[in-house]
Amino acid sequence: MRLKLMGFCAAMALTAGGAFAEAPVQTYQNLLTPLIAGGTDVVGSPLNYPEGPVNITSAIVTIPAGGETGWHLHEVPLFAHILEGELTVDYGEKGTKVFRAGESVFEAVNWPHNGTNTGTGPVRILAVYMGGGEARNTVTLPKPQ
Template identity: 35%
Template sequence: MKLISILMMVLLGSVVQAKPDVLLQSTTSWDGGAIEYPQGQAEITTVKLRFEANDEVPFHCHPVPTFGYVVEGTLKVETKEGKTTILKKGDPAVEVMRTVHKGTPIDGPVEIIVFYAGAEGVPNTVFPDKDPEHQHCNP
């Protein structure tokens, strides 16, 4: 019994504990905008997006909180009003919410992991021409 106790102490003493490295913690999007969770049953979605060097992501908006992590490359994000930010490999970001914006790869391909904190029945991404009544995107 004593041997088991000693072994347990040795094993527990040598357990490596993970130390969190917070990549992002924010109450606003990258442009200072508010974050609001949609009503309804929560639905989390994660996608991997890849854009080639000459791709230009069309203007769109996110009616749900959207977070990204750049795995590869550099991306210029620009709102329709002209606000911009540059995201590079290793950068986390809280996307603008309900704000029309687009992304353009800079100097090569870009890969981003995107997390949507949405709700069942609420789209994660909306193109302005598909939202003429501005239900999801601000005018």
């Protein structure tokens, strides 16, 4: 029995040694999970940083089931990542897009739009506004006619 146990331990040590030898070297790039990259927003306009001192704001936006953002626009580039739920955004003549949990978007800059929670639970969005100068993160607009 003792001989079998020693043989088993030796086999495990050899197997473990091989596993450790094949483990990838840890680098910063191994830690990244890219979400989105690019230079245009969701409606195809080029992204440009506002003039003036940098003012970056991050927030969690929560919209209840059936709720809306109301018509608005952003004067600054905005990265948004849907953490939970489903959001349908009306971009007027640019169409409607649906964003679901796990998706990311560079939101439209200087283009009116309205988001509606079309899911069954709350929508939670990580929003990062890449602002600067006098540009406003969000400007409330009247509902289009």
